[in-house]
Amino acid sequence: MTKLNKSIRHCMKCYGPDLRNGHYGVVGYTTGVIPSDYKTLSRVCCDIEGGVVTDIRVYGYGDAYERRDYYGETADITCPVEDFLKGNLDWNDMIDEIENIIKEA
Numbered sequence: 001m002t003k004l005n006k007s008i009r010h011c012m013k014c015y016g017p018d019l020r021n022g023h024y025g026v027v028g029y030t031t032g033v034i035p036s037d038y039k040t041l042s043r044v045c046c047d048i049e050g051g052v053v054t055d056i057r058v059y060g061y062g063d064a065y066e067r068r069d070y071y072g073e074t075a076d077i078t079c080p081v082e083d084f085l086k087g088n089l090d091w092n093d094m095i096d097e098i099e100n101i102i103k104e105a
Helices: 003-012 016-020 078-086 091-104
Strands: 041-049 052-060 073-076
Touching: 003 052, 003 091, 016 078, 016 091, 041 078, 041 091, 073 091, 078 091
Parallel strands: none
Antiparallel strands: 041 052, 041 073
16 A cells, blocks of 8 residues: 555545445435435545645535645545445545546646
C-alpha cells in the first residue's frame, strides 16, 4: 500500500461508516438508490500536499464550494464516490480510483 493510498484511507475514515451503509447522510443517497433526475451531492474534493491527501470535503447542493479552505493542490473525486454509492464500485476500488485521479492531477 502506497503512502498516497494510506492517506486517502485515513481521510475517508470519517466518511467510511456512512458510505459503507449506502449513504453519506445526503438526501437521495439514504437508500442507496439515486434517482437519475435528483442529486444532492454536488462535489467531493480532496486536498493534496506533498503527494498525500490531507483533507477530503463533501459538498451538497447549496454549499458554496467556492469557499474552499485548502492550501496547495486540490482534486475533484466526485465520480468515484458517486459510483460507490450507486454500487458500481466496492470500497477498495473507490480508493484505487481516487488514487488514480490524484496521480493524474
